[in-house]
């Protein structure tokens with residue numbers, strides 16, 4: 001098939017995949033390419049597990065569609081799986097959606113409705129971070145610190161007060177400065193003072209930065225201080241774990257890495273690992289009860305909690321537990337990061353190799369001493385991804401606006417030594433692009 005009107009915008013040639021199995025794509029041209037990104041950091045158990053396909057089939061045959069608030073065996077099984085094995089014990093209330101954007105949108109609505117239910121309807125401002133991604137609906141795009149995905153919409157999207165996202169490598173005080181945490185915590189303090197605590201409903205943030213910055217991890221002593229400030233000011237904490245949740249970062253959730261206790265948590269991607277569209281919002285009894293007692297509604301999306309999506313998610317999470325894949329994400333991710341650091345850590349174009357578990361970011365620069373980036377016109381990210389694909393692995397692009405040229409690895413947790421070899425080879429090929437660029 002040639003000249004298909006796909007994707008929407010002409011002039012972009014998509015890769016064409018005939019099929020996929022395990023951690024590999026079989027490309028239409030016959031090549032085999034490792035899915036080192038898990039698609040968009042989604043496919044945590046790999047492609048083509050029959051057990052999940054069978055569960056989806058059985059769910060469709062059992063009861064294809066029911067309104068989301070009703071219970072079915074598939075919904076009950078997922079709720080049991082989530083509350084019994086995944087969620088922290090204080091996040092007891094579950095609202096399912098069809099993906100990450102819907103989950104974050106619902107999370108923001110719940111935060112605002114919570115304050116309204118307590119007689120504070122004017123506490124309706126959401127604090128956001130300057131480097132972040134929370135989704136592609138109008139509200140979640142607006143709240144995102146992702147200039148690249150907001151181009152052409154700037155005049156339409158609401159502006160939100162922003163605090164600086166911790167970026168230890170590029171902290172304005174200097175790379176890895178001992179006062180890095182102070183600097184970024186001060187940004188929160190100043191913003192609350194400027195906006196007025198009584199006007200702020202919540203802060204939305206990823207525990208560690210997703211693809212907008214490519215797995216940037218916060219400094220020690222950041223989250224504990226942020227949480228205390230929010231609590232002291234009656235501001236809810238909404239944690240977006242759409243990318244980092246369900247084992248991606250070597251723990252059940254990113255909150256476990258930093259001892260974060262959110263009021264509301266949103267998570268998607270790894271929940272059904274790409275087998276079905278599903279995301280979820282999880283909150284406390286107190287938040288849910290307050291909204292209910294005030295007689296407010298939390299409306300569902302028509303396709304929320306679709307039985308076949310719930311069956312896929314419950315089966316995927318069961319596999320992740322049975323095969324100890326969260327632990328594997330931790331140990332394998334650490335081994336892979338160490339391997340990449342030892343081979344490429346001193347590469348003249350590598351500024352940093354970072355991340356947690358099976359979520360790793362490689363930041364590429366023109367000059368590792370000054371951290372000067374390549375120009376946008378150099379389109380370094382696309383060139384490196386193309387070179388990686390040619391050498392056998394797909395990496396996910398990271399960065400937005402000024403922050404650019406970051407390769408993300410988000411491979412299935414099931415990969416082993418042969419796949420780590422492929423990642424190393426493909427990364428060497430990708431890094432040959434900046435190395436071969438004349439300065």
Ligand SMILES: Cc1ncc(COP(=O)(O)O)c(C=O)c1O
Pocket residue numbers: 040099100101102104133134135136206210211240241242243244268269
């Ligand atoms: C942290 C984060 N939040 C939200 C989203 C949006 O999720 P979705 O694309 O499923 O709507 C993404 C997607 O990449 C994400 O990484």
